[in-house]
Amino acid sequence: MSTEIDLDEHPAKTKRPYFLTFVGLLTIAGLISLPFVAGEPDGDKMPDIVRFLGHFHPFILHLPIGIFVLILCQEFVALFSRHKPYRSILPAFLGAASAVTAMLTGFLLYQGGGFEGSELVEDHLWGGLAFACAAVLTFIVKIWSAAPGSSQALYRILVLASVGVMTYASHDGASITHGKDYLTEYAPDSIRKLLGLEPKEKTEEIPVKPLEEQIVYADIVQPILNKRCVQCHKEGKSKGKFRMDSYEMLVKGGKEGDGIEPGNAEDSNIVYRTELDEDDEEHMPPEGKKDIEDHELAIIKWWISEGADPEKTVADLDLPDEIREAIGKLDRSISKGGDAGTGDKPKANTPSDELRAKVAELSKDFPGGLTFESQSTSNLTFTGVSLRKNLTDDLFAKLGSVIPKMVTVDLSASSVTDASVALLASATDLRMIRLSETGITDAAIDTLVKLQKLESVNFYGTKVTDEGVKKLSALPNLKRLYLWQTDVTPAAIEELQKALPEVEIVTGI
Numbered sequence: 001m002s003t004e005i006d007l008d009e010h011p012a013k014t015k016r017p018y019f020l021t022f023v024g025l026l027t028i029a030g031l032i033s034l035p036f037v038a039g040e041p042d043g044d045k046m047p048d049i050v051r052f053l054g055h056f057h058p059f060i061l062h063l064p065i066g067i068f069v070l071i072l073c074q075e076f077v078a079l080f081s082r083h084k085p086y087r088s089i090l091p092a093f094l095g096a097a098s099a100v101t102a103m104l105t106g107f108l109l110y111q112g113g114g115f116e117g118s119e120l121v122e123d124h125l126w127g128g129l130a131f132a133c134a135a136v137l138t139f140i141v142k143i144w145s146a147a148p149g150s151s152q153a154l155y156r157i158l159v160l161a162s163v164g165v166m167t168y169a170s171h172d173g174a175s176i177t178h179g180k181d182y183l184t185e186y187a188p189d190s191i192r193k194l195l196g197l198e199p200k201e202k203t204e205e206i207p208v209k210p211l212e213e214q215i216v217y218a219d220i221v222q223p224i225l226n227k228r229c230v231q232c233h234k235e236g237k238s239k240g241k242f243r244m245d246s247y248e249m250l251v252k253g254g255k256e257g258d259g260i261e262p263g264n265a266e267d268s269n270i271v272y273r274t275e276l277d278e279d280d281e282e283h284m285p286p287e288g289k290k291d292i293e294d295h296e297l298a299i300i301k302w303w304i305s306e307g308a309d310p311e312k313t314v315a316d317l318d319l320p321d322e323i324r325e326a327i328g329k330l331d332r333s334i335s336k337g338g339d340a341g342t343g344d345k346p347k348a349n350t351p352s353d354e355l356r357a358k359v360a361e362l363s364k365d366f367p368g369g370l371t372f373e374s375q376s377t378s379n380l381t382f383t384g385v386s387l388r389k390n391l392t393d394d395l396f397a398k399l400g401s402v403i404p405k406m407v408t409v410d411l412s413a414s415s416v417t418d419a420s421v422a423l424l425a426s427a428t429d430l431r432m433i434r435l436s437e438t439g440i441t442d443a444a445i446d447t448l449v450k451l452q453k454l455e456s457v458n459f460y461g462t463k464v465t466d467e468g469v470k471k472l473s474a475l476p477n478l479k480r481l482y483l484w485q486t487d488v489t490p491a492a493i494e495e496l497q498k499a500l501p502e503v504e505i506v507t508g509i
């Protein structure tokens, strides 16, 4: 190839960088074909090395961001000062190489499973891919324009474009790890309005049951296990073939047999493993993970000694002072007295196995969307936020059998219509619903007025009208109503406020 160099046309002594260009183009082709050749991610089949390398993604991704910001500053300075353009191709090379590495580790993380069906994650995947390709292209253009006197225009345009794509991809990425509104979460309403966001929604406080009424397993023990152990011992990631995310699994145990021996704490494998010397290879949690606290272990041992019953409440068991103290130390709020707020106390009806199974089954279609409100209720909360526009009426209809259990539902920014809201007629315990930025109309309100427990309704950015919202005055428990960016007129809002003096109507004004 290098024999083709035409010295007459190119008097500079530089060789034309055919080889690097070829490698660059090959890299781009490889990256683009990656999602197509790799197939669907399947966490269970992936060797651990995939996850191991994938876990480097959150570190590596900061490199290309830093390098590209630096390049951008360099070019900015060069553009506005009389400096000669920076000729070194090193920053562009490092930018491209780190972008490709970030992309590849991110892809392995994705292949390791657990993100299936999340539109946000898929968006981020394509964003990262586009950025890596743009970064390589930027490098290719840089090596062709490195010779003295070459125009830097195309290079600069590509740097700018890469930074643009990078910003988009990293925003999606941050939304995945920190939640969609991480940056704006604490923004004052005035700033949120400028950004076109809806006003802050106050979180509803769920009253906590008095200690005596708490179910020892569901309200106290399982949350400890969730915090310390479940991350490695759950469905899809059951180390030692041992799952600790449900009572049945806990008893069933793993490779080594039963996880717990009711009535016998010392012989229970979960206690045995946690009490082993920290240097012992079998000690749980493994080295590097935060150890379980003494008071947490004391509670678990107490519960097992008392028979490890899944249903019994604190009052049913013999509660020594030191255990009462240990429970008090747990990182959670327990109301001391019986007056736990004004709302209805959550019913202590632990979900049936049938309901658990159903929810687990449905979770395949709604990853992370359908969850129990707490360990000790069969109340469900649903959010379609990660599905966004992919959440259609047809998909929502799949939830039919569990809709009556729903207490909070978030359908914002999805594709659902009045038809989905009509299905919610059976959710007689529904307390909160968000329909913001959906295609629902006044017809939805006809369904909602039947749900007497509704406390918070969000219609931000919908087509509801004066006629419709008037009917909401039939809701006895309504506390908060969001009507920002709807067609509802100020006059109608005033009238509604008169009919519902207790209700906070949020209009964004």
Ligand code: HEC
Binding pocket: 228, 229, 230, 231, 232, 233, 239, 240, 241, 242, 253, 254, 255, 256, 257, 259, 269, 270, 271, 273, 274, 281, 282, 284, 285, 286, 289, 292
């Ligand atoms: C960082 C991941 C991790 C965490 C956190 C963790 N484990 Fe493990 N656990 C493992 C691995 C890996 C194994 C398999 C290797 C072994 O048996 O030592 C295992 C095995 C076990 C076993 C043996 C299961 C069997 O039958 O073979 C028990 C019991 C256990 N863990 C209990 C616990 C308890 C209790 C906690 C919380 C206090 C916990 N683990 C937290 C990774 C973890």
